[in-house]
Amino acid sequence: xxxxxxxxxxxxxxxxxxxxxxxxxxxxxxxxxxxxxxxxxxxxxxxxxxxxxxxxxxxxxxxxxxxxxxxxxxxxxxxxxxxxxxxxxxxxxxxxxxxxxxxxxxxxxxxxxxxxxxxxxxxxxxxxxxxxxxxxxxxxxxxxxxxxxxxxxxxxxxxxxxxxxxxxxxxxxxxxxxxxxxxxxxxxxxxxxxxxxxxxxxxxxxxxxxxxxxxxxxxxxxxxxxxxxxxxxxxxxxxxxxxxxxxxxxxxxxxxxxxxxxxxxxxxxxxxxxxxxxxxxxxxxxxxxxxxxxxxxxxxxxxxxxxxxxxxxxxxxxxxxxxxxxxxxxxxxxxxxxxxxxxxxxxxxxxxxxxxxxxxxxxxxxxxxxxxxxxxxxxx
Numbered sequence: 461x462x463x464x465x466x467x468x469x470x471x472x473x474x475x476x477x478x479x480x481x482x483x484x485x486x487x488x489x490x491x492x493x494x495x496x497x498x499x500x501x502x503x504x505x506x507x508x509x510x511x512x513x514x515x516x517x518x519x520x521x522x523x524x525x526x527x528x529x530x531x532x533x534x535x536x537x538x539x540x541x542x543x544x545x546x547x548x549x550x551x552x553x554x555x556x557x558x559x560x561x562x563x564x565x566x567x568x569x570x571x572x573x574x575x576x577x578x579x580x581x582x583x584x585x586x587x588x589x590x591x592x593x594x595x596x597x598x599x600x601x602x603x604x605x606x607x608x609x610x611x612x613x614x615x616x617x618x619x620x621x622x623x624x625x626x627x628x629x630x631x632x633x634x635x636x637x638x639x640x641x642x643x644x645x646x647x648x649x650x651x652x653x654x655x656x657x658x659x660x661x662x663x664x665x666x667x668x669x670x671x672x673x674x675x676x677x678x679x680x681x682x683x684x685x686x687x688x689x690x691x692x693x694x695x696x697x698x699x700x701x702x703x704x705x706x707x708x709x710x711x712x713x714x715x716x717x718x719x720x721x722x723x724x725x726x727x728x729x730x731x732x733x734x735x736x737x738x739x740x741x742x743x744x745x746x747x748x749x750x751x752x753x754x755x756x757x758x759x760x761x762x763x764x765x766x767x768x769x770x771x772x773x774x775x776x777x778x779x780x781x782x783x784x785x786x787x788x789x790x791x792x793x794x795x796x797x798x799x800x801x802x803x804x805x806x807x808x809x810x811x812x813x814x815x816x817x818x819x820x821x822x823x824x825x826x827x828x829x830x831x832x833x834x835x836x837x838x839x840x
Contacts, residue, residue: 481622497633498529501626506531509615512604542576544727549573554587554599561587564610586611588619592627714740722757738777744840756811760788768792789833797824
């Protein structure tokens with residue numbers, strides 16, 4: 461807006477800008493899964509203030525970034541960075557203190573801790589929490605306008621407005637994904653009840669019918685045509701239920717896919733090779749339980765990236781009749797498990813708490829310079 465514009469023109473421009481922001485966020489919310497929505501919102505923010513880089517982070521456990529979607533960097537540039545953002549320094553200030561930051565020089569702020577190796581140089585910062593009321597949904601980070609000028613008060617107002625709409629879009633996406641999982645659970649429950657109350661009971665009735673025929677006429681040749689016809693009908697019923705189940709299960713992921721998504725979110729550095737040994741079959745748990753296991757895996761691998769100085773890591777899953785076992789090990793520097801401060805520093809306390817809440821057991825095997833092995837066991 462310029463000084464030559466009348467108040468009515470200024471109002472028109474403001475309303476037009478708000479409408480454009482709202483439409484952009486609504487479009488972003490239709491992008492698909494949560495990561496795609498975050499990428500689209502970050503892109504909208506970048507275009508809104510013409511910044512060189514933009515990112516949208518989502519906080520996870522212990523104020524560590526669970527998602528961090530970036531716009532302005534190519535995939536190969538991201539892979540060269542020593543480690544993904546953790547949520548410390550200025551990023552952590554916005555996340556923990558819900559503070560808006562508009563800085564002309566990042567390095568001049570005493571709370572800045574610098575950048576990891578191979579990170580592109582960034583000078584100016586505009587950071588805004590994405591929240592609705594007291595609920596924090598994420599943080600928007602923008603650095604360096606394309607014209608190399610500082611971010612303005614108007615830039616801040618635009619990004620704050622965008623953040624308000626973005627909070628609703630993120631909440632809607634998370635709710636939609638949760639509803640999709642619940643729908644799958646309800647469909648599986650329905651099919652199970654139909655199989656039990658319909659198909660299985662029919663099979664019992666046919667079996668009893670054949671048994672009665674045999675007992676009543678042991679020396680006669682029995683005409684089984686009617687019984688066979690009933691069996692064919694039951695088989696068709698089973699096929700019908702299976703077809704209905706396939707429709708609801710198309711989006712169900714395998715154990716391997718769940719863990720691959722965990723690794724994809726972490727942006728593992730090239731110096732660390734992570735292998736996954738897991739079945740391509742669906743997990744033996746409902747989605748909420750599998751998500752808890754994924755959160756534990758996320759925490760464990762994140763610790764390896766941040767603390768272990770390892771070059772190799774392995775996630776191995778074994779599923780038996782009554783037990784789900786996940787082993788996560790690395791060839792890093794290791795530690796003394798008996799030292800309580802190490803439990804806190806490496807996040808083991810949180811993993812142990814999650815494991816015990818879900819009736820599981822955690823075994824820690826580690827020693828200095830001998831790597832670490834964590835074994836999680838959950839009853840099925």
